[in-house]
Amino acid sequence: xxxxxxxxxxxxxxxxxxxxxxxxxxxxxxxxxxxxxxxxxxxxxxxxxxxxxxxxxxxxxxxxxxxxxxxxxxxxxxxxxxxxxxxxxxx
Amino acid sequence: xxxxxxxxxxxxxxxxxxxxxxxxxxxxxxxxxxxxxxxxxxxxxxxxxxxxxxxxxxxxxxxxxxxxxxxxxxxxxxxxxxxxxxxxxxx
Numbered sequence: 001x002x003x004x005x006x007x008x009x010x011x012x013x014x015x016x017x018x019x020x021x022x023x024x025x026x027x028x029x030x031x032x033x034x035x036x037x038x039x040x041x042x043x044x045x046x047x048x049x050x051x052x053x054x055x056x057x058x059x060x061x062x063x064x065x066x067x068x069x070x071x072x073x074x075x076x077x078x079x080x081x082x083x084x085x086x087x088x089x090x091x
Numbered sequence: 092x093x094x095x096x097x098x099x100x101x102x103x104x105x106x107x108x109x110x111x112x113x114x115x116x117x118x119x120x121x122x123x124x125x126x127x128x129x130x131x132x133x134x135x136x137x138x139x140x141x142x143x144x145x146x147x148x149x150x151x152x153x154x155x156x157x158x159x160x161x162x163x164x165x166x167x168x169x170x171x172x173x174x175x176x177x178x179x180x181x182x
Contacts, residue, residue, distance in 0.1 A: 041133040045174040049159045064155040066178075068140045081144075083136040087157075
């Protein structure tokens with residue numbers, strides 16, 4: 001699977017990411033990975049639900065993985081943990 | 092599985108829910124369900140990650156499901172959709 005089929009969820013409005021997913025599927029993608037960290041995790045779930053319930057009913061959630069990443073603050077040795085989610089959609 | 096092994100994630104500090112999960116497992120539960128809606132979804136993932144990485148390394152994520160619930164505002168016919176997550180932990 002090429003990495004170009006990933007959508008990284010940030011702070012933009014949910015519909016921006018919904019559109020990104022739909023564009024990938026309409027471009028022929030069979031699989032799209034939705035990734036998010038921290039507070040954006042809820043938005044990632046919103047994106048998936050809107051894509052499959054409102055726009056592309058033939059898209060399925062194949063896999064959901066959660067994890068933890070260590071973030072290092074610049075110029076310091078302190079690191080903090082942030083939760084991550086990765087949702088794989090297939091058509 | 093009895094419903095008493097569910098932890099519903101709300102707006103309290105993350106550690107409150109972490110403690111609730113640990114208490115259930117220490118009380119003999121083999122399975123604990125973590126549920127959250129809307130903005131609390133990110134917090135649910137934080138709870139799971141803290142439980143299994145910091146406190147109970149023998150706990151595994153067995154299943155993650157996401158979905159949508161319809162909420163009806165009181166005294167109105169309008170309804171809005173809210174995303175949900177349910178994470179099943181087993182020991």
